[in-house]
Amino acid sequence: MDKFVVKGGRRLEGEVTISGAKNAAVAILPAVILSDEPCVVENVPYISDVRICIHILEEMGAQVEKIGKDAYRIDPTTISKYCVPYEYARKMRASYYFLGALLGKFNKARVSMPGGCPLGDRPIDQHLKAFTALGAEYTLSQGMVDLVADKLTGNQIFFDVVTVGATMNAMLAAVKAEGLTIIENAAKEPHIVDLANFLNSMGANIMGAGTDVIKIRGVEHLHGTTYAVIPDQIEAGTFMVAVAATKGDVLIKNVIPKHLESITKKLEKIGVNIEQFDDSIRVWVDGPLVKTNVKTAPHPGFPTDMQSQIATLLCLAQGTSIITENIWEQRFRYVDELRRMGADITVNGKVALIEGTGKLMGAPVKACDLRAGAALIIAGLAASGVTEIEDIYHIERGYDCMEGKLRALGADIEKVSVPDKTEETKSDSTKAAV
Numbered sequence: 299m300d301k302f303v304v305k306g307g308r309r310l311e312g313e314v315t316i317s318g319a320k321n322a323a324v325a326i327l328p329a330v331i332l333s334d335e336p337c338v339v340e341n342v343p344y345i346s347d348v349r350i351c352i353h354i355l356e357e358m359g360a361q362v363e364k365i366g367k368d369a370y371r372i373d374p375t376t377i378s379k380y381c382v383p384y385e386y387a388r389k390m391r392a393s394y395y396f397l398g399a400l401l402g403k404f405n406k407a408r409v410s411m412p413g414g415c416p417l418g419d420r421p422i423d424q425h426l427k428a429f430t431a432l433g434a435e436y437t438l439s440q441g442m443v444d445l446v447a448d449k450l451t452g453n454q455i456f457f458d459v460v461t462v463g464a465t466m467n468a469m470l471a472a473v474k475a476e477g478l479t480i481i482e483n484a485a486k487e488p489h490i491v492d493l494a495n496f497l498n499s500m501g502a503n504i505m506g507a508g509t510d511v512i513k514i515r516g517v518e519h520l521h522g523t524t525y526a527v528i529p530d531q532i533e534a535g536t537f538m539v540a541v542a543a544t545k546g547d548v549l550i551k552n553v554i555p556k557h558l559e560s561i562t563k564k565l566e567k568i569g570v571n572i573e574q575f576d577d578s579i580r581v582w583v584d585g586p587l588v589k590t591n592v593k594t595a596p597h598p599g600f601p602t603d604m605q606s607q608i609a610t611l612l613c614l615a616q617g618t619s620i621i622t623e624n625i626w627e628q629r630f631r632y633v634d635e636l637r638r639m640g641a642d643i644t645v646n647g648k649v650a651l652i653e654g655t656g657k658l659m660g661a662p663v664k665a666c667d668l669r670a671g672a673a674l675i676i677a678g679l680a681a682s683g684v685t686e687i688e689d690i691y692h693i694e695r696g697y698d699c700m701e702g703k704l705r706a707l708g709a710d711i712e713k714v715s716v717p718d719k720t721e722e723t724k725s726d727s728t729k730a731a732v
């Protein structure tokens with residue numbers, strides 16, 4: 299198993315380039331299945347979730363060729379299997395996007411339920427609501443979801459909760475369904491818009507992505523395309539917080555400032571300076587960090603995927619901050635690890651009270667999920683002394699060479715291999731990603 303060893307106290311300075319968006323790529327790669335011709339997908343982050351997606355496509359019979367640092371040419375016309383077995387689904391939660399893509403193309407799909415997750419309950423009732431509204435029938439048995447439809451017909455889908463995954467899956471299943479589909483109470487994240495743009499570049503007819511009403515007119519045929527995934531809003535936000543935590547000064551390149559608005563506004567309230575350019579932002583700190591309150595919400599609200607990172611920054615601010623987590627019921631599990639570093643945080647249900655102490659101390663800690671791991675790296679960068687972070691496979695599922703990017707900014711962070719301590723230590727092939 300690998301761990302990160304971080305020696306704190308170094309300011310981050312210089313320039314960093316953000317990779318493609320994980321949460322867009324893990325939907326766009328399965329969406330290639332819907333095409334009747336090969337597609338090229340560019341600006342794909344080199345992360346383990348993407349590698350698992352590629353492996354699933356190859357296992358199904360697609361031809362996949364890596365044609366550059368971050369580009370893949372995928373020919374889905376040779377696909378002959380319509381199943382994603384548990385051994386893959388347990389590695390990557392987003393494997394449920396293969397349900398929508400396979401159903402949309404072949405009127406059938408068999409994908410393992412993704413299984414447990416560090417964030418708490420992860421139901422798929424809204425995904426199933428969308429599929430059945432379009433005419434599919436499902437059965438759940440032995441942990442597998444089986445979908446079948448004689449034909450898919452457009453319909454109205456009103457989601458009971460705002461859900462990224464079900465909005466994505468509804469689009470994937472509806473693009474070739476006969477007639478008009480209207481998705482209401484849709485999620486509006488940037489990766490929703492990116493999937494819609496990708497599908498439209500293949501000849502789909504999707505309008506309204508990015509608003510809470512998405513209209514899809516089914517089409518017979520989807521042709522090949524060449525498409526570049528948008529920059530990762532959460533990776534950019536994570537680096538913004540890392541720069542603030544080390545009182546650094548960094549130009550963050552390959553971003554879409556509009557996607558970062560809620561993060562930018564919150565960081566400015568904390569005392570961080572931010573200057574926006576067309577596709578980059580400069581982040582620097584030249585004064586004290588002050589307390590603020592954060593409530594996570596669906597886009598364009600403050601992203602839940604930035605909650606653990608901003609909490610770490612607020613530990614370094616003066617005063618008492620309040621964080622309210624409105625999306626996931628168990629997204630404060632990183633708090634115990636931050637407490638080991640001297641953080642003063644009290645959690646009560648979905649609210650965390652943070653007494654800013656202005657400092658953190660290095661300690662051995664463990665990543666419990668992708669974003670919690672990123673938060674612990676930020677804590678280590680800002681802490682006095684050495685922080686060793688275990689279970690970094692969580693982090694490597696969603697961040698493309700984070701330690702290399704941080705080192706280039708002056709951080710003292712190394713990836714160190716250590717022998718497995720016990721046989722029950724789980725490898726990255728047995729824990730679900732988030």
Ligand code: EPZ
Nearest residue numbers: 321392419421422423424425459461462463464603625732
């Ligand atoms: C996506 O998860 C992201 N993952 C998550 O990012 C992110 O936290 C989440 O959206 C919210 O933005 C990917 O895109 C791969 P949801 P998803 O469906 O789609 C409830 C990361 O760190 N719900 O928007 O699974 C659900 O319980 C990860 O990159 C239902 O009730 O999230 C939750 O409370 C972590 N029924 C809320 O909706 C359903 O059928 C939002 O979930 C589906 C969801």
